[in-house]
Amino acid sequence: MTKPILIVGGGPAGLAAAHSLGTVGRSSILIEKEDKLGGAPILSGYAKLVPTGEWAKDAIGGMVQRVEGDSNVKVLAGNTVTDFDGSPGNFTAKFSNGESAQVEAAILCSGFTHFDSVNKPEWGFGTFEDVVTTTQVEQMISSGNGVRCPSDGRKPTRVAILLCVGSRDRQIGREWCSKICCTVSSNLAMEIREELPDCHVYIYYMDIRTFGLYETRYYWRSQEEFKVKYIKARIAEVTSDGEKLIVKGEDTLVKRPITIPFDMVVHAIGMDPNVDNTDIADTFGIDLEPHGFIGSGNTYGSMAATSRPGVYVAGAATGPETIDDSIAQGHAAAMAVLSGLHQPVEKTA
């Protein structure tokens, strides 16, 4: 009798892995520290997803339903793994509810943590109510209330989106590019322009990284159809004159200092390693890569490997990742587990 496979984290990657294993008749235990499944798109209330444009609650909600209705998947919400011991094919996992289980392998789909903008105080988050994050704007849209200034509920007529908040910044020890914020920001800019056609949206950037096909769907489209304006400038500080937020910086293309009034400033927050990563690394006996994400091996020999045989990783746990790719990696990790158990890959000479 085969033992189940442990999946840690019920976001897009974990849901995909559980579904994949279920379709080939393998049982799994899906453990999630929050009380419900869905991961960041559901728990943080994302609006329309890139690149499909489907609402997160429908798209990821559908994945949650599919897993919850799968008799091969045992969901353990509101729980964490406290201990993990053994060898491939024969691990023992202990959970915070006191239970334990024998499992064949584990897939870590523990995701990321949104950057906390309080760590960049010069950009006004936590000081001025109308300085918000991309996640908050997602929530304004997904709640159906629309994009409004939190201070007084008015419709903004001019919005600034600051890119690379918590990314590409040695000052705060975050040197990585969070990969998705450019695309998410141009998507939000279009949504703002659609809801509030009289509201002008400016995006302050160092580089625009709407990679691959996102170039035309988001960067170009936001300029060509929605007239979103992009300004190459790293903002120095966000202050207030008592009425409006004042964005200060240098417009590098005209070599002029700027102090521009705005109704709302949005931080395009990056993806941090999951705050629990050091605990996860201790519990599972795996290595983290230098930025603090879960280290993954090369993909040529075996997909989704960590530093410990029998423990796999998928999604944004390995570094900033898109939802689509997290899902793909979840499926790939499931396949890696199956092939690892049945036919260990030998390295070619």
Place this chain on the structure above:
Amino acid sequence: MPIHEKSLIRPENLKTHDELVIDGIDVSGHWSTFIEPRVVTDYNEALEEEIAALPGGEYIHRCWQCGSCTNSCTVHAINEDFNPRYWIYLIRMGMESELLRDKDIIWQCVSCNKCTYACPRDVFPEGVMKATSHWLERKGHTPMSPSMHFDEVFTEQILKTGKIEESRTIRRFFSRTKQGLFQGWMIEMVKQLLKHLPIGLLTRMGLATFIAPRTRDWSRAGSAMQEYIDEQYEKQEQALTLAQLVEVAREDAAA
């Protein structure tokens, strides 16, 4: 230059007082030099929309500032200050005062359209240059030049009669540019014409001077053209808020 920022200081922003005493200390002349800030304090969001409302400017919002237009520009090769990429940016961000600093060179575009073929986003920079020149003209930033008067005289005549009668064009051009008709070269030219042209042709030319020749059935074509021009002109007046300005001025006058 050891401090490159010095090159960013504009002569007109340098303030020096020949006679200045602060707290009993004489800081006249060089000692009282101040530099006025170059800070941009707001965006004029109407500017891009105004240029976009004029023919040629429709696609300005596509620009992502790659500089292909400036790099391929015929005029830029001769005059570094001629920089379509820069002006497109100023327009998009609404830095009107900065744009106006270059009002005397923007119209120098020779419409070679190299930029049109270089632009990866189909902004049609040549069109933007045209639209910007018209914008400067319509907003009254550029005084009427002799060539503008000539264009006007020329166009008016075409719209009215469908034909050009040169002597009329010249007479009106001179009159509008406040130049006398009897100029030496003119008198000499008429003398030579009288001497060398066949009598039949001279008669026709002479008659045309008094009775303007017209294209047959021109009135319908002419009025259709005029109607279209008026329509476009009015649309542009609206877009450039010129009509509103006129309205406000009228109300002010009435009050």
